[in-house]
Amino acid sequence: MVNDGKAIWDKCLQIIKSEINPQAYKTWFEPIEPVRYDKKTLTIQVPNNFFYEWIEEHYVHLMKKALLEVIGSSAGLNYRILKAKQDVSNAVKIEKNTQIETESEKFKNPFVFPGIKKLKIDPNLNANYTFENYVEGDCNRLARNAGMAISKRPGGTAFNPLVIYGDVGLGKTHLAHAIGNEALKNNKNKQILYVSSEKFTNQIVHAIKNGEVEDFLNFYHQLDILIVDDIQFFANKTKTMDIFFHIFNQLHQDGKQLVLTSDRAPKDLEGMEERLISRFKWGLTADLQSPDFETRMAILDNKMNKEGIELPENVLEFICYNIKSNIRELEGVLVSLIAQSSLNNREIDLEITKEVVQKFVEQISKEVTINSIQELVAGHFNIGVDHLQSKSRKRNIVTARQLSMYFAKKHTNKSLKTIGETFGGRDHSTVIYSCKTVQDLMDTDKVFKDTVSDLEKKITMSLHAI
Numbered sequence: 381m382v383n384d385g386k387a388i389w390d391k392c393l394q395i396i397k398s399e400i401n402p403q404a405y406k407t408w409f410e411p412i413e414p415v416r417y418d419k420k421t422l423t424i425q426v427p428n429n430f431f432y433e434w435i436e437e438h439y440v441h442l443m444k445k446a447l448l449e450v451i452g453s454s455a456g457l458n459y460r461i462l463k464a465k466q467d468v469s470n471a472v473k474i475e476k477n478t479q480i481e482t483e484s485e486k487f488k489n490p491f492v493f494p495g496i497k498k499l500k501i502d503p504n505l506n507a508n509y510t511f512e513n514y515v516e517g518d519c520n521r522l523a524r525n526a527g528m529a530i531s532k533r534p535g536g537t538a539f540n541p542l543v544i545y546g547d548v549g550l551g552k553t554h555l556a557h558a559i560g561n562e563a564l565k566n567n568k569n570k571q572i573l574y575v576s577s578e579k580f581t582n583q584i585v586h587a588i589k590n591g592e593v594e595d596f597l598n599f600y601h602q603l604d605i606l607i608v609d610d611i612q613f614f615a616n617k618t619k620t621m622d623i624f625f626h627i628f629n630q631l632h633q634d635g636k637q638l639v640l641t642s643d644r645a646p647k648d649l650e651g652m653e654e655r656l657i658s659r660f661k662w663g664l665t666a667d668l669q670s671p672d673f674e675t676r677m678a679i680l681d682n683k684m685n686k687e688g689i690e691l692p693e694n695v696l697e698f699i700c701y702n703i704k705s706n707i708r709e710l711e712g713v714l715v716s717l718i719a720q721s722s723l724n725n726r727e728i729d730l731e732i733t734k735e736v737v738q739k740f741v742e743q744i745s746k747e748v749t750i751n752s753i754q755e756l757v758a759g760h761f762n763i764g765v766d767h768l769q770s771k772s773r774k775r776n777i778v779t780a781r782q783l784s785m786y787f788a789k790k791h792t793n794k795s796l797k798t799i800g801e802t803f804g805g806r807d808h809s810t811v812i813y814s815c816k817t818v819q820d821l822m823d824t825d826k827v828f829k830d831t832v833s834d835l836e837k838k839i840t841m842s843l844h845a846i
């Protein structure tokens with residue numbers, strides 16, 4: 381058990397860092413300093429009142445989670461606000477982890493920990509993502525309207541499944557939650573579930589290991605609306621696709637609603653079974669495009685209203701002219717600006733905006749290449765990049781090579797052919813085989829899986845350095 385403030389805060393930071401994007405981490409958490417730790421309560425110092433409020437509003441859940449994990453139940457948090465020179469006591473109180481027992485449920489619910497049972501399924505929806513704050517534009521009109529229609533009459537429209545696809549940061553996850561939230565508002569009794577494809581896959585692995593596949597299927601069959609985010613991750617996971625196919629058919633047949641999101645059009649989902657792709661085409665496939673200038677302005681406006689701030693028109697225009705492709709980046713710039721101006725006690729004007737936008741544009745242009753992946757993985761295995769391209773069959777080299785191919789497939793949009801060529805002229809079937817081997821190893825070997833996640837984090841940090 382760690383008992384000095386710095387060690388405890390460092391542990392919390394590790395947890396926080398793994399859950400939020402690097403820019404947010406840098407902006408809001410690096411300036412914090414631990415002050416003391418006493419009676420299970422950690423006191424941290426924040427630069428000013430604005431920081432305190434922002435953290436309380438946006439990151440309180442994350443802080444709670446980290447403190448609970450590091451200190452345990454009955455952990456407490458105090459803030460010291462530097463400028464105001466005062467302690468705000470007990471700003472976060474962590475409740476005891478009580479177990480709730482209710483009537484037993486028909487099926488084992490993979491979302492509920494043993495000992496805690498609930499009848500109504502927790503839909504797992506983020507209440508901040510609604511239609512009210514999902515700005516409409518040409519870029520999203522079809523998907524948004526179809527989503528609206530579905531939430532009024534789930535299963536009752538021709539849009540079943542609704543497949544929403546588009547590049548990262550264009551609003552797929554937001555829209556998926558908005559559909560769920562709106563449907564819940566219209567009918568409190570509907571069983572709705574939002575699940576990421578990653579979580580779904582993990583649950584299946586767990587169910588198979590424990591002989592609980594039947595329970596798993598029964599649980600999913602109770603749903604009226606199933607929302608699965610980022611289905612591209614199902615690719616090449618045979619067992620997962622199998623089970624999902626089963627659930628899809630059953631729900632669809634019963635007139636239940638399916639909403640799926642993907643980072644590319646169904647037809648471009650390599651490694652996805654044909655029978656699934658053909659099912660996806662039964663309903664409506666709608667894409668999200670990059671927003672045009674007016675929509676970007678409207679989105680920023682909406683965001684500012686939510687945060688209760690106002691910015692000069694020329695500042696807004698400058699941001700919207702320069703940050704074009706990605707809404708997450710647009711929001712990132714705004715948040716950075718707010719933080720910068722509060723730290724430096726400076727009005728947000730065009731000058732400071734230019735500095736912040738400049739930094740963002742530099743980070744965005746740092747795209748992941750096969751070469752950068754090779755360097756990262758080779759570095760991790762302590763071998764040279766040339767080994768990855770060689771014919772060597774040494775075990776660690778083979779593993780490093782397969783891992784690099786797997787990451788190249790996942791994080792660049794290069795074709796299998798090009799990837800193979802970059803690894804000493806191998807052909808596309810070698811790349812497919814490598815991806816499959818990595819996947820199989822991850823499913824069976826926990827240590828290997830952790831290595832993959834660590835490396836993956838490093839890659840995505842450089843990819844979405846926002």
Ligand code: ADP
Nearest residue numbers: 513514515548549550551552553554679707708
């Ligand atoms: P994706 O899942 O496609 O990567 P997200 O749904 O996570 O994208 O969206 C990224 C950010 O952009 C979120 O904070 C989201 O609220 C915001 N966003 C996306 N589209 C809109 C929109 N039309 N109006 C307002 N905010 C949006």
Ligand code: MG
Nearest residue numbers: 552553554609
């Ligand atoms: Mg998403």
